[in-house]
Amino acid sequence: MKYRELAKILKMEIERGEYRATGKLPTEPELMERFGVTRYCVRNAIALLVNLGDVCPVQGSGMFVREDDRDGCLNINNTRGLTSEFPGHAVSSKVIKLEQREAGGDAGRLKCDPGDDVYSISRLRLLDGEPFAIEYALYLKEFVPYLNEEIADGSIYSYIRRDLKLVTGFADKLMYARKLDRGQADLLGLSAGDPALVVEDHAYLSNGRLFNVGTVYYHYEKATFFNFADLK
Amino acid sequence: MKYRELAKILKMEIERGEYRATGKLPTEPELMERFGVTRYCVRNAIALLVNLGDVCPVQGSGMFVREDDRDGCLNINNTRGLTSEFPGHAVSSKVIKLEQREAGGDAGRLKCDPGDDVYSISRLRLLDGEPFAIEYALYLKEFVPYLNEEIADGSIYSYIRRDLKLVTGFADKLMYARKLDRGQADLLGLSAGDPALVVEDHAYLSNGRLFNVGTVYYHYEKATFFNFADLK
DNA sequence: TAGTGGTCTAGACCACAGC
DNA sequence: CTGTGGTCTAGACCACTAG
Known part of the structure; x- marks a missing residue:
């Protein structure tokens, strides 16, 4: 279950604010390279984050991290x-x-x-x-x-x-x-x-x-x- | 966008009650055969239905159609x-x-x-x-x-x-x-x-x-x- | 035009349910 | 054991954004 683990890692990193500078996740090729997995895993992992509302996808532009004030929700x-x-x-x-x-x-x-x-x-x-x-x-x-x-x-x-x-x-x-x-x-x-x-x-x-x-x-x-x- | 079209077709068929006899969707190989697409399309189509709550997946058993009374919801x-x-x-x-x-x-x-x-x-x-x-x-x-x-x-x-x-x-x-x-x-x-x-x-x-x-x-x-x- | 995510193919092996 | 869905690989091409 690589993609669920990958999703966990990315979620942690988002919560630690590691992508606050760019406001985006790394690109798919970058994540493939970094974790040594195929696009399938990367995209499945990100899909989980999208479903949780942590990230929103914009074709051609990137996966934007959503840091809205949903605290307490x-x-x-x-x-x-x-x-x-x-x-x-x-x-x-x-x-x-x-x-x-x-x-x-x-x-x-x-x-x-x-x-x-x-x-x-x-x-x-x-x-x-x-x-x-x-x-x-x-x-x-x-x-x-x-x-x-x-x-x-x-x-x-x-x-x-x-x-x-x-x-x-x-x-x-x-x-x-x-x-x-x-x-x-x-x-x-x-x-x-x-x-x-x-x-x-x-x-x-x-x-x-x-x-x-x-x-x-x-x-x-x-x-x-x-x-x-x-x-x- | 084959998989979205496929999802629409399956949703229609579900609503028409075509799977009421078995309570399940056809298997993935059957759908691949019938629509001439790969597993990717079939699985993506079904995933859309799962997200809408129309179907629930049970590994090893099938994709069960949910006919609960959600009318009016x-x-x-x-x-x-x-x-x-x-x-x-x-x-x-x-x-x-x-x-x-x-x-x-x-x-x-x-x-x-x-x-x-x-x-x-x-x-x-x-x-x-x-x-x-x-x-x-x-x-x-x-x-x-x-x-x-x-x-x-x-x-x-x-x-x-x-x-x-x-x-x-x-x-x-x-x-x-x-x-x-x-x-x-x-x-x-x-x-x-x-x-x-x-x-x-x-x-x-x-x-x-x-x-x-x-x-x-x-x-x-x-x-x-x-x-x-x-x-x- | 280059780089991004979106769709699709063709295959492989794994995990689970039910006979 | 067989058939089901779940995960994964390695590639290809398309659609869109932005410089």
Whole structure:
């Protein structure tokens, strides 16, 4: 997987500001030469950065590094959990509820049988100690065989990837705005009826199996999502 | 541009339900054979569909067609205007304000000089005659030399692409939730303080020049955005 | 006109799913 | 084991930007 490694290296270098002078990445031939790979790898690596919005391509001119002020924005495609989105900040969780039960009425959403075991978790997510979002999540026990409060206190995403060695494949999201109810508002330090940015998440393993659905209510004054789209 | 054409064909076929029996696209060798192209084209075409969330790849198994109920959802990456998002529905606009002026305080956002000419447009966007969103948009006159009410009544996007022949390159979006003020609420048939899903748009030409910024307040009960992300 | 990224070909081997 | 998609190589030509 040379091109993913190359993308990581380039992203690091961008973040270190190594291309701030020119505002551009090195040209493709230069990168091929420097890393001893073919154009395929170079272009695939850059494509990843383009998708993340870190770089924008202009034919005939170069790959321009985008240093816009997106600090504090959540990248809608960067599905590695809140923790990785705010490197300089303290991301923590307060578990509101954690139970193992049968899927029941959630079987439809989870594409499983009503009798299948699931973990149901509600967490208040905190950013630098301040309430940031409320998360309601379901995990299929078939794929996530164990969860406890200690794990849920931290990054469930890291646990799934690093400890359970599950290989995530893709995710789709629905985003909309809603009113907070009284209980939600209290948790977020807002008032009932205040807006929330709601994100519904469906996460699949690389084998195409759905293993997790979640609904997250974000504090409307604190959460902003960012997306970059190629229009061609 | 074989692969873009191929993607269009496959998308059409998917929408016509031609792969509903198997739930999968034909394999890469089959598509290469059928269209007389190399794997490069086939894979690039499919990659476009994957990015749109129409198809999901499972290594060793196939390219599965996703027929989830995303009807009525706005694809966050499908930046071809509201009209194209709701093929079966009537999308119309009511122009609230249309003026040509100097950029002034908007120069920062537009990355232009304060003296540069811009069109400033506010529109109420209607879906099947019902208020759906309020749009505040700025266009740089350098790139969009003419706009009038008649054009703004319809799809400005089509006008820009089809009539002005501008080649759009990429766009980034910020998404968040806010409270509606009184004027906005009246336009949308809601109450002041009700939520809105807000999308800030920055649209660039293929040469990397910013030509349009906009902020759209969507009716919180009617607008849902959809996004598909590859996690690998 | 020179240099950039965009498209395309023709091949090879690897990783994974399912029989 | 077979067939699927994923990665990679080594080349070619095209489209666009900028001097």
